[in-house]
Amino acid sequence: MRQWEIRRWWTRAAPAAEIARARARLLRLLLHARPVPTTALVALHLVNAVCPTLHALAVGHLILVAADASDDRRLLWASVLVAGLLLLDQMAWLLRQAVRDLVVRQIDGALRDTVRMLATSAPTLDRLETTEFHDLAARAVDGGISLARTRSPGTAAAGQLLVVFRMLAAVSATVLVATRFPVLAMALLTVSLVGRAIVRRQWIRLIDILDADVEGQRRMFYLSELAVTGAAKEVRMLGLAYWVSARFRATAISVYAPAWRELWGVLRRQWLTLFLATSSAVAALAVPAAAVLSGELSSGALVTYVLAAMGILAMSGMGHEAYDIEYGLRGMTAAEQLTAAHATTRPATTTLLPAPETPPVIRFEGVSFTHPGADRPTIDGLCLTLWPGQTVALVGRNGVGKTTFVKLLSGLYAPQAGRITVDGVDVAEVEPALWRSRLAVLFQEFNQYPASLADNVALASPEHLGDVPAIRDALGRAGLADLPERLPHGLDTLLWHEGAGGTNLSGGQWQRVALARALFAVNAGRRVLVLDEPTAHLDVRAEAEFHAEVVSSVQETTTLLISHRLSTVRPADRILLLDGGRIVEDGTHDELMALDGEYARYFRLQAETFATPGSLESRRSR
Numbered sequence: 001m002r003q004w005e006i007r008r009w010w011t012r013a014a015p016a017a018e019i020a021r022a023r024a025r026l027l028r029l030l031l032h033a034r035p036v037p038t039t040a041l042v043a044l045h046l047v048n049a050v051c052p053t054l055h056a057l058a059v060g061h062l063i064l065v066a067a068d069a070s071d072d073r074r075l076l077w078a079s080v081l082v083a084g085l086l087l088l089d090q091m092a093w094l095l096r097q098a099v100r101d102l103v104v105r106q107i108d109g110a111l112r113d114t115v116r117m118l119a120t121s122a123p124t125l126d127r128l129e130t131t132e133f134h135d136l137a138a139r140a141v142d143g144g145i146s147l148a149r150t151r152s153p154g155t156a157a158a159g160q161l162l163v164v165f166r167m168l169a170a171v172s173a174t175v176l177v178a179t180r181f182p183v184l185a186m187a188l189l190t191v192s193l194v195g196r197a198i199v200r201r202q203w204i205r206l207i208d209i210l211d212a213d214v215e216g217q218r219r220m221f222y223l224s225e226l227a228v229t230g231a232a233k234e235v236r237m238l239g240l241a242y243w244v245s246a247r248f249r250a251t252a253i254s255v256y257a258p259a260w261r262e263l264w265g266v267l268r269r270q271w272l273t274l275f276l277a278t279s280s281a282v283a284a285l286a287v288p289a290a291a292v293l294s295g296e297l298s299s300g301a302l303v304t305y306v307l308a309a310m311g312i313l314a315m316s317g318m319g320h321e322a323y324d325i326e327y328g329l330r331g332m333t334a335a336e337q338l339t340a341a342h343a344t345t346r347p348a349t350t351t352l353l354p355a356p357e358t359p360p361v362i363r364f365e366g367v368s369f370t371h372p373g374a375d376r377p378t379i380d381g382l383c384l385t386l387w388p389g390q391t392v393a394l395v396g397r398n399g400v401g402k403t404t405f406v407k408l409l410s411g412l413y414a415p416q417a418g419r420i421t422v423d424g425v426d427v428a429e430v431e432p433a434l435w436r437s438r439l440a441v442l443f444q445e446f447n448q449y450p451a452s453l454a455d456n457v458a459l460a461s462p463e464h465l466g467d468v469p470a471i472r473d474a475l476g477r478a479g480l481a482d483l484p485e486r487l488p489h490g491l492d493t494l495l496w497h498e499g500a501g502g503t504n505l506s507g508g509q510w511q512r513v514a515l516a517r518a519l520f521a522v523n524a525g526r527r528v529l530v531l532d533e534p535t536a537h538l539d540v541r542a543e544a545e546f547h548a549e550v551v552s553s554v555q556e557t558t559t560l561l562i563s564h565r566l567s568t569v570r571p572a573d574r575i576l577l578l579d580g581g582r583i584v585e586d587g588t589h590d591e592l593m594a595l596d597g598e599y600a601r602y603f604r605l606q607a608e609t610f611a612t613p614g615s616l617e618s619r620r621s622r
């Protein structure tokens with residue numbers, strides 16, 4: 001073969017090889033289900049694959065025996081055999097549906113678990129926050145349920161197994177027909193396979209179109225989120241129901257319209273598959289019938305060959321199955337890409353941190369970090385030392401990078417330049433979980449766990465779950481000493497109003513529970529406490545007492561406090577002003593006021609706003 005011919009052959013064969021590899025990967029997914037249901041499913045498929053051919057033979061035999069009216073016993077046994085095979089086939093089919101559903105659920109459950117683990121155990125957040133991760137994760141767990149049928153990877157794997165056994169059934173029927181009509185048998189098998197390939201190609205095109213509009217699908221997702229909890233409050237207040245519904249409808253139409261057009265085209269092009277199916281059915285009837293007419297074939301054998309020929313043709317349809325398999329295959333591919341890109345990308349590290357008993361010296365050495373898609377760094381060559389036991393406040397405008405700083409400090413983002421050291425050890429060389437186990441962090445957007453009050457506090461240090469005295473102590477220090485007594489089941493009250501017997505808390509109470517969680521972690525031995533906007537939901541009295549009641553009560557701990565309320569940060573040992581990605585002012589409140597810089601201006605502005613009604617307006621108009 002000349003070189004260009006080899007290349008042409010290869011480009012034709014490569015997609016076929018790719019399809020075969022993808023099919024093998026789909027079948028391997030079956031290993032994610034438990035062995036007993038998977039084995040049962042294979043066995044039931046086997047019964048359904050051989051029964052039609054055996055049935056064709058048995059019916060042919062029955063007709064032969066029936067023609068010979070002299071032997072009633074043989075007729076009885078032939079009838080029993082036909083009925084028995086039919087019954088066996090039907091029973092296997094019925095059982096197969098239930099076992100298949102179980103296997104599908106187990107496979108999908110295992111895949112969802114993998115994606116969940118990838119999302120929750122990735123050492124840093126930066127990659128999780130990329131749209132690439134979200135799109136792949138959404139595709140991996142997408143069961144195509146909105147398209148009226150389940151089209152998950154599990155469905156695809158079960159569908160692929162069905163195809164394998166349909167193929168086996170077709171081959172066994174082909175062998176039977178070929179014993180008498182070899183040309184007809186090969187022609188029917190070829191037409192069946194070509195018919196299936198055409199149908200498959202048409203459905204793949206449809207999925208390509210749907211998958212291409214990722215942006216549209218994202219818009220649909222966010223719009224549908226607006227209709228449920230969280231945002232639903234504002235949607236109702238502003239009367240946006242019609243706006244949400246109209247936007248969703250318009251987006252759905254723009255996402256699905258190209259697919260509907262393609263579907264219409266697929267239906268119009270069905271004449272080819274219809275022609276193939278009809279002509280092969282006619283041939284399957286005509287060729288054996290001609291043999292009967294010429295006296296070469298008995299009427300019993302005619303029925304056997306016609307039934308077997310129909311068994312070969314059963315292979316060709318399968319439009320929906322082809323669609324389900326292709327749709328689920330894309331989900332499986334997304335899960336594989338996700339795993340390849342995000343699993344165990346961090347080499348195992350063995351560097352240990354110094355003893356955890358005392359707060360460490362934390363240094364930021366020329367640290368820079370740019371968010372994906374941003375054109376400038378949020379943190380830009382930042383240098384800073386946090387000395388043990390100090391209370392340090394970090395202040396700055398909205399969006400200046402305070403939360404980003406906290407995420408860098410807690411190892412949730414990795415510096416893209418520079419390094420962060422803990423007692424001289426580079427955090428990048430330490431197992432992330434080890435460093436994080438030294439920190440107690442109250443995030444600005446803290447979690448409200450659908451769990452008991454006790455667990456909502458103790459989850460900060462899961463090894464101390466159930467330590468009731470420590471939980472009560474943390475609640476007391478967060479200003480919630482009497483909360484358990486006011487709840488129906490005390491510390492065991494489920495803080496989730498959707499759960500049976502559950503209840504919900506106010507915004508401020510939730511913030512105090514989150515604060516108690518951080519204080520519980522300090523109690524459990526964590527020597528670095530980070531509080532990001534801890535007073536945002538607190539009332540005026542609680543805010544005024546926050547430093548005396550909470551911050552001062554924390555001993556032998558380095559505390560990093562972030563707040564826009566400068567009265568909250570005023571008593572700190574040290575106040576840092578973040579701007580342009582760096583610390584631009586650093587000192588005590590008095591020192592910074594004397595410096596008369598940006599901090600002093602913010603502070604006076606806040607103080608004035610409270611002192612003189614209308615002063616903010618007069619200042620703005622200046």
Ligand SMILES: Nc1ncnc2c1ncn2[C@@H]1O[C@H](COP(=O)(O)OP(=O)(O)OP(=O)(O)O)[C@@H](O)[C@H]1O
Nearest residue numbers: 129371372374378397398399400401402403404405
């Ligand atoms: N996941 C993200 N992807 C892209 N950009 C981000 C992401 N998170 C934050 N940013 C951007 O980084 C900048 C700093 O955000 P950050 O949340 O750290 O600010 P902040 O100082 O804590 O703000 P605030 O005072 O409003 O809480 C902002 O401009 C924000 O738009």
